[in-house]
Structure formats: structure tokens, C-alpha cells
Amino acid sequence: MNNGKPVIEFDAVVIGAGQAGPTLAMTPAGRSEKVALIEGELVGGSCVNHGRAPTKTLRKSARVAHLARREGDFGIQAGKVEIDFAAAMGRMQQRVDESRAGLEASITGQEARSIGPAGRDSIAPRS
Numbered sequence: 854m855n856n857g858k859p860v861i862e863f864d865a866v867v868i869g870a871g872q873a874g875p876t877l878a879m880t881p882a883g884r885s886e887k888v889a890l891i892e893g894e895l896v897g898g899s900c901v902n903h904g905r906a907p908t909k910t911l912r913k914s915a916r917v918a919h920l921a922r923r924e925g926d927f928g929i930q931a932g933k934v935e936i937d938f939a940a941a942m943g944r945m946q947q948r949v950d951e952s953r954a955g956l957e958a959s960i961t962g963q964e965a966r967s968i969g970p971a972g973r974d975s976i977a978p979r980s
């Protein structure tokens with residue numbers, strides 16, 4: 854016990870559940886070692902939450918609008934093309950949420966447990 858709190862021992866601790874962390878954690882876990890994967894913000898890190906996934910999803914909406922505005926070049930008459938920015942952002946957020954949920958499900962499948970809300974009790978809290 855540590856100040857009344859139970860001490861949990863791990864063979865390895867990986868800080869950050871972005872792109873690298875979950876994969877890195879699998880190596881010792883594959884050797885049946887007990888691994889702690891600590892995330893201080895959002896599972897998925899930059900790629901899923903702020904980087905590749907949201908930007909590529911928005912880019913796809915822009916690409917579709919671009920092609921639709923060139924309708925005549927393709928022998929198509931589709932009428933005036935308008936962008937519903939709120940809908941495009943909603944689609945983006947849905948993709949991000951789905952992606953993060955999928956990653957979280959794959960991690961919890963490894964018997965992961967959350968250490969406090971948003972990782973605040975993590976052993977390496979962010980400054």
C-alpha cells in the first residue's frame with residue numbers, strides 16, 4: 854500500500870496511446886507481461902483526433918465539392934453545388950469518434966483498465 858492506495862505492479866509502462874503506444878505495448882503483452890498503457894488525453898493521439906483522420910476526411914468533402922463544380926467537364930448537369938460546412942464537420946467528427954472507439958475497443962480487449970479520469974492518476978502526468 855502507498856498512502857492507503859493499492860500499489861499496482863507492471864512489467865512495462867508505455868506512456869501515450871497514439872499511433873506508437875498501443876503497438877509498442879503489444880510486444881511485452883505478447884510475452885504475457887503485464888503492461889500499463891497510459892494516455893493523458895484522447896486514445897488515438899494526434900493521428901486519430903487532430904491529424905490525419907480529421908484532415909483527410911475534410912479533404913474528401915472538399916474534393917467531392919471540387920469535382921461536383923466541374924460537373925460540366927464530365928458531361929453532367931447536377932445544378933448549383935453548395936457546401937454544408939456544419940455537415941462536413943459533423944461527418945469528420947463522426948469518423949474521428951468511430952476511429953477512436955475502434956482503437957479503444959481493441960485496447961480494452963487486452964484487459965486494459967483506466968487509471969483515473971482522463972489519465973489524471975497516471976504515473977507521468979502532463980505538465
Ligand SMILES: Cc1cc2nc3c(=O)[nH]c(=O)nc-3n(C[C@H](O)[C@H](O)[C@H](O)COP(=O)(O)OP(=O)(O)OC[C@H]3O[C@@H](n4cnc5c(N)ncnc54)[C@H](O)[C@@H]3O)c2cc1C
Pocket residue numbers: 868869870871872873874891892893894895896897898899900901903904905906908972975977978979
Ligand atoms: C494535421 C496533421 C496531419 C497528419 N497527417 C498525417 C498523414 O497523413 N500521414 C501520416 O503518416 N502522419 C500524419 N500526421 C502525423 C501523425 O499524426 C503522427 O506522426 C503520429 O500521430 C505520431 O504518433 P505518436 O504515437 O508518435 O504520437 P501521438 O499520436 O502524438 O501520440 C502521443 C500520445 O501520448 C500522449 N501523451 C504524451 N505525453 C503524455 C504523458 N506525459 N502522459 C500521458 N499521455 C501522454 C498524448 O496525449 C498522445 O495521445 C499528421 C499530423 C498532423 C498534426
